[in-house]
Amino acid sequence: MADVRLLTGxxxxxxxxxxxxxxxxxxxxxxxxxxxxxxxxxxEALELSHYEPLTLPGMQALAAEVEARWQVTGLLIVxxxxxxxxxxxxxxxxxxxxxxxxxxxxxxxxxxxxxxDSWFWKREKRADGWHWIEPRERDFSDLARWDEKSAx
Amino acid sequence: MADVRLLTGxxxxxxxxxxxxxxxxxxxxxxxxxxxxxxxxxxEALELSHYEPLTLPGMQALAAEVEARWQVTGLLIVxxxxxxxxxxxxxxxxxxxxxxxxxxxxxxxxxxxxxxDSWFWKREKRADGWHWIEPRERDFSDLARWDEKSAx
Amino acid sequence: MPLRLVxxxxxxxxxxxxxREVAAVPSIAALLAGLEPELSAAxxxxxxxxxVNGNVVADRAMFTLRDGDEVAFLPPVSxx
Amino acid sequence: MPLRLVxxxxxxxxxxxxxREVAAVPSIAALLAGLEPELSAAxxxxxxxxxVNGNVVADRAMFTLRDGDEVAFLPPVSxx
Numbered sequence: 001m002a003d004v005r006l007l008t009g010x011x012x013x014x015x016x017x018x019x020x021x022x023x024x025x026x027x028x029x030x031x032x033x034x035x036x037x038x039x040x041x042x043x044e045a046l047e048l049s050h051y052e053p054l055t056l057p058g059m060q061a062l063a064a065e066v067e068a069r070w071q072v073t074g075l076l077i078v079x080x081x082x083x084x085x086x087x088x089x090x091x092x093x094x095x096x097x098x099x100x101x102x103x104x105x106x107x108x109x110x111x112x113x114x115x116x117d118s119w120f121w122k123r124e125k126r127a128d129g130w131h132w133i134e135p136r137e138r139d140f141s142d143l144a145r146w147d148e149k150s151a152x
Numbered sequence: 153m154a155d156v157r158l159l160t161g162x163x164x165x166x167x168x169x170x171x172x173x174x175x176x177x178x179x180x181x182x183x184x185x186x187x188x189x190x191x192x193x194x195x196e197a198l199e200l201s202h203y204e205p206l207t208l209p210g211m212q213a214l215a216a217e218v219e220a221r222w223q224v225t226g227l228l229i230v231x232x233x234x235x236x237x238x239x240x241x242x243x244x245x246x247x248x249x250x251x252x253x254x255x256x257x258x259x260x261x262x263x264x265x266x267x268x269d270s271w272f273w274k275r276e277k278r279a280d281g282w283h284w285i286e287p288r289e290r291d292f293s294d295l296a297r298w299d300e301k302s303a304x
Numbered sequence: 305m306p307l308r309l310v311x312x313x314x315x316x317x318x319x320x321x322x323x324r325e326v327a328a329v330p331s332i333a334a335l336l337a338g339l340e341p342e343l344s345a346a347x348x349x350x351x352x353x354x355x356v357n358g359n360v361v362a363d364r365a366m367f368t369l370r371d372g373d374e375v376a377f378l379p380p381v382s383x384x
Numbered sequence: 385m386p387l388r389l390v391x392x393x394x395x396x397x398x399x400x401x402x403x404r405e406v407a408a409v410p411s412i413a414a415l416l417a418g419l420e421p422e423l424s425a426a427x428x429x430x431x432x433x434x435x436v437n438g439n440v441v442a443d444r445a446m447f448t449l450r451d452g453d454e455v456a457f458l459p460p461v462s463x464x
Contacts (some may be wrong), residue, residue, distance in 0.1 A: 014170030021166060021186065023237055028190035031183070033256060034173065038180035051312055051376055053358030087177055100263055101294065106255050117250070121313030122382035124226060132314040133382040142253065203392055203456055205438030273393030274462035284394040285462040 002075040002076040004061035006056045008082045013089045016078060020094045024074035027096035031103035033111050037120040039086035045125040048081045048090070055081075055119040062113050072097045077110060081120070154215035154227040158208045160234045165241045168230060172246045176226035179248035181253035185263050191238035197277040200233045200242070207271040214265050222248045222258040229262060233272070244259075264294040305372035307335065311347075313379040328371045329372045332364045335375065353378040385452035387415065391427075393459040398426045408451045412444045415455065433458040 006052075013034040020112055021030055035048045074096035085092060091114060095106035122133045133140075155172075165186040173182055189198045202208075215229055226248035236242060243266060247258035274285045308327040316322045329335050331371045332354060346352070355362045357378040361367045369375070386405040396402045409415050412434060416424045426432070435456040436440045441447050449455070 004214055013175060014166055017184075019195030021188075026191055028188055030186045030188070031259070033184075033252065034182045035252065036173075036180055036182070038250065039178055049312065050308065051355070052380065053374075053376070054355060054360070056379070057358070079216075098190065100185065100187065100267070104260050104263070107183070108260075111252055116381075117380060119312075119378065120381055121379065123313075130316075132213070135380045135382065149201070201392065203390065203435070203458065205454075205456070206435060206440070206458070209438070268461075270461060271392075271458065272461055273459065275393075286398075286458045287462065 001066060004059050004063050005078045007080050010088050011078060015090045017094060020076050024096035027073045028098055029100045029103040030096045031107045032094040033107050034089055035091040036089050037084050037086045042108055042126050043124045045083050045085055047083045047123050049117055049121045050081045058119050066106050066110050070102045072106050074103060109146060116143045154219060155237040156211050156215050156229045156251055159232050162240050163230060163246045164246055168244055169246060172228050176248035179225045180250055181252045182248045183259045184246040185259050187243040188240055189236050189238045189240050194274045194278050197235050199235045199275050200272045202233045211273050218258050218262050222254045224254060224258050261298060268295045308374045310376040313344055315346060315377050318343050330369055332367055347377045351380055390456040395426060395457050395459055398423050410449055412447055417435045427457045433462055
């Protein structure tokens, strides 16, 4: 059963990984990805907004798809919303599995879909105020990788 | 500069990730993989032996190849040797990068090569004594994935 | 009961607020026709998805609104 | 100075120890010929790699040993 959380406050990614390792002691492999607000580039703060009736159900549906697609014995998806400062964690995905490849691909798939296909809207605060961030072409190409794999 | 360690004693993977996150604060993305001795299956202990003149230089060469191949801003490779008990960490690879895909692929590549192409010999202790573990076909196919990508 | 409108992302800037209530109308076309022209154009763009009571609408032209519905306007999500 | 032999993995079981010293000989063929037949066969298999002083030997037939060399016999590494 996946652990899916949409948080409005900050979280400690290393502590979450430690707990995940302890909670999934039977798994030989644990892969993870942590996304943080990148310092520099003139970004003073980042705000992610969500739409409650869609965002959390969307994350839960993604977790279910990951669990259907890979043999993971544990899955953790934590995503921040609200205003974040440079260096703070935005997202953590961790997957536990018997086999290395399952764990790594589960994290990779979940991250691609969280980034390119989930209901978050993001804006950055710079010296001249807040700016909405538009979709990036790379997110669509990252997502398309999985469709190609399904077609094989 | 990669941090490459060949340890004879146990290590705390979550603590290493915490330190890696702190040491690579400028990176937006940190991917990691932790491999542990899997409990169950009748395995009482696992022993990894290495040959000092080859094993550590081999790990360092792998780290250099990862850094040449992906735009990582930080790389950590920690590998145990000696006798390990179920649940103990054997290997940790972590990569920090500006871009998610670079970090995840760097970890994936490093793990495939650590598992299938590095100088460790492994034996398991079961109720009837120690048994050497032979190479697995899957390790060769995991490695071959990267040759295919290079050919593209 | 009025309709409750929710504007996500940059649409909140166009609407001047994240939410608004309007008198009930039976269709999305009628809803858009009753708004300021600039907002109506922004909400009506093809790349804007619409969710009614938490469900994304597949065919906005065919969708029938009911009193009290929550209608959310969803611009493309932001990149990574 | 003698040659120092190092046996990795299961080869240590065949040799009865992880290391051994033998009198210097000029070639790997001569080295193997001087060992017990079972050990010689195990070490001479094509899938066994040989490292001399920490460098893996590309062509064992052409390699010239020197006094005091460390010759390591490396079976295929174990799977994940």
